[in-house]
Amino acid sequence: MITYKQITKDDPLYPGECRLRERVLLTPIGYDMDRFVSEYPGFEDKFEHFVATTKTPGGDRVVGCALLLTDTDRSGYGKLMQMAVDPQxxxxxxxxxxxxxVESAAFGDMGLExxxxxxxxxxxxxxxxxxWSAEGDEFDEAGIPHRKMVIARPPVDAGETPIPSW
Ligand SMILES: CC(C)(COP(=O)(O)OP(=O)(O)OC[C@H]1O[C@@H](n2cnc3c(N)ncnc32)[C@H](O)[C@@H]1OP(=O)(O)O)[C@@H](O)C(=O)NCCC(=O)NCCS
Known part of the structure; x- marks a missing residue:
């Protein structure tokens, strides 16, 4: 069974999140967590951290992760980053x-658009x-072709509000 939760850097699962990010995303482009933190100081504290975990005899193991930056240069929009799932x-x-x-948290409590x-x-x-929809042209980031993908908060469906019966 997979469990999904939002964690902080103090959580015992955080080192597992970092190992997964290194293995799937950072090592292939010549980075490790130390280099990432030194080139982007302060960002680890700004990210909202989301992990997927599975139970193992040795304890919970992180098999997926995603980061959300809520304070971006696009007003009202958060940025999803470092999305990775264990290759296995x-x-x-x-x-x-x-x-x-991430979407539930972003469009719920965080109030993002x-x-x-x-x-x-x-x-x-x-x-x-x-x-999600593609926006703009393809561009290069860390030697890998990328495209910007976007999703807007779904409109609130007035029809879903229950009508009081009394
Ligand atoms: C991309 C990634 C996060 C997807 O996670 P995942 O757990 O494998 O994906 P899911 O099993 O939830 O797949 C959901 C759907 O997307 C499809 N899908 C998954 N990865 C895909 C990919 N790379 N390309 C196209 N479709 C993909 C699946 O077939 C599935 O389709 P369905 O709706 O028809 O069932 C994961 O493969 C990964 O970590 N890749 C390496 C790192 C990476 O590319 N990160 C994203 C950087 S932007």
Whole structure:
């Protein structure tokens, strides 16, 4: 069973989140967490951290993660970053559920109007299946082709509000 939760840097799961980010995202572009933190000081504290975990005999293990930056240069919009699923667990729906967790928090308590991300072009259809849309042209980031993907907060459906029966 997979559990999805939002954590802080003080959580015992945080080192597992960092290891997953290193393995799936940072090492392939020549980074580790130390280099990331030194080049982007302060950002680890600004991120909202979301993880997917599974129970193992050795304790909970992080098999997926996503970060959300709420204070961005696009007013009202958060930025989804460093989305990664353990290569051995990809294709099981973990990434989809993680994005849904992030959207729920972003459009609920955080009150954001939308979320964008810089998606590797290989992952564009992953986001499209979740209702996100591509915006603008392809661009290069860390030597990898990317496209901006965006989703706006869904409109509140007035029809869903129950009518008082008395
Ligand atoms: C991209 C990634 C986060 C997706 O997570 P995942 O758990 O494997 O995806 P899911 O199993 O939830 O897939 C959800 C849907 O997207 C599709 N999908 C998943 N990865 C995809 C990809 N790279 N390209 C196209 N479609 C993809 C799945 O087939 C599934 O389709 P369905 O709705 O028809 O069932 C994961 O594969 C990953 O970590 N990749 C390497 C790092 C990366 O690319 N991160 C994103 C950077 S923008």
């Amino acid at each position: 667990r990809q294709g099981e729906g973990i990434g989809r559920r993680l994005v849904i967790e 939308g979320i964008y991300c810089h998606a590797q072009t290989s992952a564009i259809s992953f986001y499209e299946r979740l209702g």
